[in-house]
Amino acid sequence: SLTAPIGWANSVSTQPRHFVEHVVVRRTGPSAMASFLVARRLLCPASARRLLPCTSPPPSAPAALCWLSTDASPSPPLPVPPLEPTVDPPKKDGASFSAGSGAGGAYRTGQGAASGGRRSGGAGYEEEQQKVLRASLLHVPRMGWSESAMIAGARDVAMSPAIVGAFPRKEAALVEFFMDDCLQQLMDRIDAGEGELLKNLMLTERLSRLVRMRLEMQTPYISKWPQALSIQSQPANVSTSLKQRAVLVDEIWHAAGDAGSDIDWYVKRTVLGGIYSASEVYMLTDNSPEFHDTWTFVNRRIKDALDLQKSYKEV
């Protein structure tokens, strides 16, 4: 009597992906923060002229060079505005937070009938996640970019370490949070006045200064940075890390003032991205005091790249 199911199983197994499993599609979370940050930037009057870099490359751009316009995992460019709760959640034991509403609470179903979206992952949950991640960073120099660091971080903010299990890619979430946080710090520092100081410098010096500002944020974690790089390069994580780096490079170019430049948009980002990554790796083996050699390296690479452009134009 069990032959019927076996026969059917054989025919079904030729399409394993469709029948076996569909993983939940995650829409919000720390790794989407980069997009949120860019949206925040738009609120500053000084940058009102800028469009979202993720969605507005020049139309003539070849697709292969564009990191920003293709999205491996579609994510909303702006946070979903808070929804009015249509169903009143029953109040139980004076629960003090709303279960059914909140920003980002839009419930999504994934492909076909087979996967479930995240619901009510609203502002409260995001905040708690970020608190845990921020506390975890303190443990990274000792424990690395690992679950142990996240468990310790959760304990620090009086949360059960069980919440670490809810992070989609655990260690990757921690690294991505750090990248977003550094970008935010960079933007804040530029807005707070360091941007003015840059105006007196040449373009190459401005770029060097900005790259240095960003790389210096990694010095407390430098002993564990190789691990972070390897986490970022894993297949599941690489699309997010590329996106974050693209936003970073774009931000640096913007702060350095790219008005009136004759270099192609894509080339600028590709070149600076390459220099940034090379410098980041160089820094891992730099033992000079205060990473002096790394800054020299950065200056040379940027000068070389821009001089090359000039000579190419001349020819």
Next chain:
Amino acid sequence: SGFKQVREDEKSKLVGNVFSSVASSYDVMNDLMSAGLHRLWKDRLVSGAQSITPYGDSLFLPDSSDFFSRLISKLNPFPGMKHLDVAGGTGDVAFRVVERIKSVSHRATQGTLTDMEEDTHIYVCDINPNMLEVGKKRAAEKGYNEEQCLSWVQGDAEALSFEDGSMDGYTIAFGIRNVTHIEKALSEAYRVLKKGGRFLCLELSHVDVPVFKDIYDIYSFSVIPAVGELVAGDRQSYQYLVESIRRFPKQEKFAQMIQEAGFEAVEYENLVGGVVAIHSGVKL
């Protein structure tokens, strides 16, 4: 097919009888209902894909060999955890949690985690003492009698005897469809969890995939009761069980119920096209 209308008080009695009568062949029954289906093709499909996706949640296939392992890997147990497994008298979930925590501790850790291992405690709660006996026996067979970290507690999912905010994790595997008042079980789960604690539910669920759905229906309503007759000599109990699966809320509705109990970040993952689903939520 006509579903039997069952009154509430009768339901708990009926469920009690079903489980008493099938307690010893529970594993076989579970295999029939779900894991057996899965095992028919899991080896071929899972083993090939495992090497592609070494880390965490994947877009392809789970890094596990059956539904319980998938549940445990989502749970992500840690040393020092206080975990409650409800309606899991036979210990399927509990043993895997213990194994996982032991293996985490023995991996080279970066420091303080191993100190916490002594605090680990897993509570197995079941309303049916026969199921608990089966679990204790299996624990003895596996050599877990030395384990200080396992406790077997008789109790009702709708009225747990544990304190507020005492558990890091709560799991209920193939048990919640038999609870008379699901909302009560969910709010009890919410009550006993700590801040940051996670709720996970593994349950037979609804298939909406067109052709597969019909095949699954035929299998459920024709084949399973017949096999139940052969294996356990009890067609009626198996008929009831199949019907109870269909009566259970659909994935979306159940997710909504979990959210209404107060959980955040509620989501679900379908396995085998929806034959089994894992719902999860976080208490904040």
